[in-house]
Amino acid sequence: MGKILHFFDVFINSIDIFVEGLWITLKLSVVSLLIAIVIGLFFAILKISNIKVLKWIADAYIWLVRGTPLVVQIFILFYGLTDILLIPMFWAGVAGLAFHSGAYIAEIIRGAIQSIDKGQAEAARSLGMTKGLSMRRIILPQAFRRAVPALGNQFIIGIKDSSLVSFIGMQELFGVASTMGSNTFDFLPYYITVAVYYLLIVLVLTFAVNKLEKRLAASD
Amino acid sequence: MNEKREMIRVEKLNKSFGDLHVLKDIDLEVKESDVVVLIGASGSGKSTLLRCLNFLEIKDNGTVILEGEKIEKETHNLNKVREKVGMVFQHFNLFPHKTVLGNVIEAPTQVKGVEKKKAIEEGKSLLDKVGLSDKYDVYPSKLSGGQKQRVAIARALAMKPDVMLFDEPTSALDPELVGEVLLTMKELAKEGMTMVVVTHEMGFAKEVADWVVYMHDGKIVEYGHPSEMFENPKEERTKAFLNSVL
């Protein structure tokens, strides 16, 4: 009983500092997601192109991301970017996360594009649209709608994965928990606290994605 | 009759998919405001021929001449060529994320750069023409099959094509909805649109076609005016086919 009360104490007393960490986590996750979507779109299009070399480039990227742990990717990008290119830590963290999610999002978008009925592109081409215009105006808007559930899921994974940038010293949610834990030697309550924050974010996000999915389904 | 302008001329057209020789030495001529109906069994190459006419499929060899100009993918911008050749598909292929009017103005505004206000005006009048003046802002999923196909026709017409291709436009429709689409096509024919139509609707062929072309196994076996073709076909194959569908 005392332990539970102690946890609530820790939770309440640490709200300020965790909210700061939460803010960084959200910024990291949203910015890296947006960049990852651009990266993903780019590689998805390389992958469905008819040019072999472009396909290989996309395959190589996806292989690199899948073949190495995220922590390793984050460390390599962190040291590469901050030491050599003198890029600020936040952006090194964003780069690591976006580089990683980008590969998964590339596969999500490629799958969504290929799931759109071939008749759509044919109709567009028969009206005189170029391949690019048909992709941009007809195929991609439909593919993105179809990809919303998978992208939402990837965003949730991205938020949880963002905890790994604490290892390069960022004070996002997990970084805050670790720091507070080591400062007080009172680890468990802080880690439970941070778990609650993640659970809440995921809860809100799941709800939002479901709502969006329903809205898109209604207009279909 | 002889003064009519030549819209399409196909000479010795061949097309294969891998080892499958689908079109074999096809010759075809379509004059301005002619309605040509293509008939033939499934797999005889009707769709492929139609698709070679707007270059959704690229022929292996032979010639396709549109409005007097020999079209080659090496020398022509096929996108520009397609603007002049409208196509209506069996499964409509409307853009589900756009409204009815959105479907119709998409290509004029995006491809031709027509001003949006003007495109809307023209789009509405086309939709009025196909009897859908109350559906401008509706999404395609809310329409019946017959309505969808009429939108698809309006969408193709919005590019002001010189030729319209129809690939089994009524085959995916419930029987009671076939008539409204055929009616729209008849009106179009009456206005002088040049049309090439793949269909199993022999009534439409008899009533509207100037020429009927019977295809079998990648070849044009027989062609003629509908009266000749339907009353007394010359070829055994044509007879057999017509007996099976009439």
Ligand SMILES: Nc1ncnc2c1ncn2[C@@H]1O[C@H](COP(=O)(O)OP(=O)(O)OP(=O)(O)O)[C@@H](O)[C@H]1O
């Ligand atoms: N893209 C393609 N790749 C491979 N084979 C194809 C392709 N398109 C058509 N074919 C084949 O070519 C042949 C002719 O097909 P086509 O669609 O032109 O026939 P059709 O006369 O329109 O038949 P249907 O009445 O069934 O529509 C068929 O055997 C078909 O399987």
Ligand SMILES: [Mg+2]
């Ligand atoms: Mg066909």
